[in-house]
Amino acid sequence: MNEPRLSAIPAQVPTHSRDRLGRPLRDLRISVTDRCNFRCVYCMPKEVFGKDYQFLERKELLTFEEITRLARIFRELGIEKIRLTGGEPLVRRNLEQLIAMLAAIPGLDLTLTTNGSLLKQKARALKEAGLKRVTVSLDSLDDEVFMRMNDVDFPATRVLDGIEAAAAAGLAPIKINMVVKRGLNEHSILPMARFFRKQGHILRFIEYMDVGHTNGWRMDDVVTAREIIAMIDAETPLEPADANYRGEVAERWRYKDGSGEIGVIASVTQAFCRDCTRARLSTEGKLYTCLFATNGHDLRVLLRNGAPDREIHDAITAIWDRRSDRYSEIRTAQTAKLQKIEMSYIGG
Numbered sequence: 249m250n251e252p253r254l255s256a257i258p259a260q261v262p263t264h265s266r267d268r269l270g271r272p273l274r275d276l277r278i279s280v281t282d283r284c285n286f287r288c289v290y291c292m293p294k295e296v297f298g299k300d301y302q303f304l305e306r307k308e309l310l311t312f313e314e315i316t317r318l319a320r321i322f323r324e325l326g327i328e329k330i331r332l333t334g335g336e337p338l339v340r341r342n343l344e345q346l347i348a349m350l351a352a353i354p355g356l357d358l359t360l361t362t363n364g365s366l367l368k369q370k371a372r373a374l375k376e377a378g379l380k381r382v383t384v385s386l387d388s389l390d391d392e393v394f395m396r397m398n399d400v401d402f403p404a405t406r407v408l409d410g411i412e413a414a415a416a417a418g419l420a421p422i423k424i425n426m427v428v429k430r431g432l433n434e435h436s437i438l439p440m441a442r443f444f445r446k447q448g449h450i451l452r453f454i455e456y457m458d459v460g461h462t463n464g465w466r467m468d469d470v471v472t473a474r475e476i477i478a479m480i481d482a483e484t485p486l487e488p489a490d491a492n493y494r495g496e497v498a499e500r501w502r503y504k505d506g507s508g509e510i511g512v513i514a515s516v517t518q519a520f521c522r523d524c525t526r527a528r529l530s531t532e533g534k535l536y537t538c539l540f541a542t543n544g545h546d547l548r549v550l551l552r553n554g555a556p557d558r559e560i561h562d563a564i565t566a567i568w569d570r571r572s573d574r575y576s577e578i579r580t581a582q583t584a585k586l587q588k589i590e591m592s593y594i595g596g
């Protein structure tokens with residue numbers, strides 16, 4: 249198809265639009281698959297995501313070309329960073345090809361969040377394709393606890409092998425995400441902090457969130473960022489560190505002895521909506537302006553109906569201009585029960 253490239257868009261068109269709360273569009277998370285080889289109890293509980301669960305069909309998924317075309321348009325709109333996610337992004341076949349296509353877009357910071365299960369085999373190819381760094385999710389070093397959380401008997405040692413392979417391939421700095429759920433893995437907080445301080449990777453603790461509507465979230469299950477910081481500080485004193493940039497999701501803390509840093513993502517107890525510059529693109533091409541959205545905007549229909557870049561560009565701008573999401577700031581027990589989009593579909 250012969251369509252105008254973005255360079256053809258007249259210069260007077262405002263590209264860095266701001267939403268109703270004055271927030272620019274800076275980051276895009278792209279979910280490349282709704283499938284996963286884990287069944288983490290807080291994300292894809294087996295009772296819901298069982299044998300009969302209907303995942304998207306192949307033809308419904310955006311192709312690599314479609315994803316790349318949208319990524320270019322988003323880049324024109326001011327996006328600086330793209331994070332690939334899922335589901336488990338590394339289960340999407342030939343993901344390296346997509347990485348190479350996205351890495352060719354100038355000025356884009358490209359990264360990926362993975363459960364680490366396939367990283368040992370894939371780290372080198374991902375690096376060679378142009379990926380800069382990775383975030384690996386790991387909720388405990390204790391196999392028994394970790395297996396109870398991933399619910400597919402996957403041992404922590406194999407994720408650690410993946411992390412080692414990523415470091416060896418130069419996918420650095422590596423960040424480790426640990427979701428903490430009360431009664432499941434709060435005893436793993438200190439062993440994880442000790443281990444990754446030695447390894448030199450940045451461990452970030454994530455408050456358990458009420459994403460989707462299948463994980464049976466209750467506020468009582470949230471181990472708060474304050475509790476986590478207090479626990480670690482009592483063993484190895486910490487001091488607050490400045491954010492790397494405005495809108496950084498993780499609050500940074502440094503070990504006073506200079507041995508490294510950790511982060512806490514307090515999306516439940518200290519909402520950071522006012523600086524939220526993130527949009528999310530689902531596997532089938534729906535654009536969501538909040539992790540807790542109930543509806544997305546269909547961009548695939550524009551792509552597949554032959555819309556020129558210009559029209560897609562304007563559609564995204566119009567969606568962002570109307571945005572007023574601030575779910576975490578107004579969360580209540582009632583909003584937690586809303587029929588929200590699942591995290592495994594929209595990407596974390």
Ligand code: SAM
Pocket residue numbers: 284290291333334335336337361362363364383384385425426427454455456457458459463591592595596
């Ligand atoms: N499968 C990949 C992984 O696990 O890293 C990428 C997708 S996953 C949905 C992205 C991130 O969301 C992971 O770090 C995961 O731990 C986090 N996550 C999933 N469900 C969550 C919940 N209910 N509360 C907080 N974080 C959650």
Ligand code: SF4
Pocket residue numbers: 284285286287288291292334335336363385592
């Ligand atoms: Fe899969 Fe990641 Fe969700 Fe766990 S958190 S079930 S690894 S998508």
Ligand code: SF4
Pocket residue numbers: 520521522524525526537538539540573574575576577
């Ligand atoms: Fe952004 Fe929505 Fe999360 Fe607030 S609740 S930080 S608006 S994604």
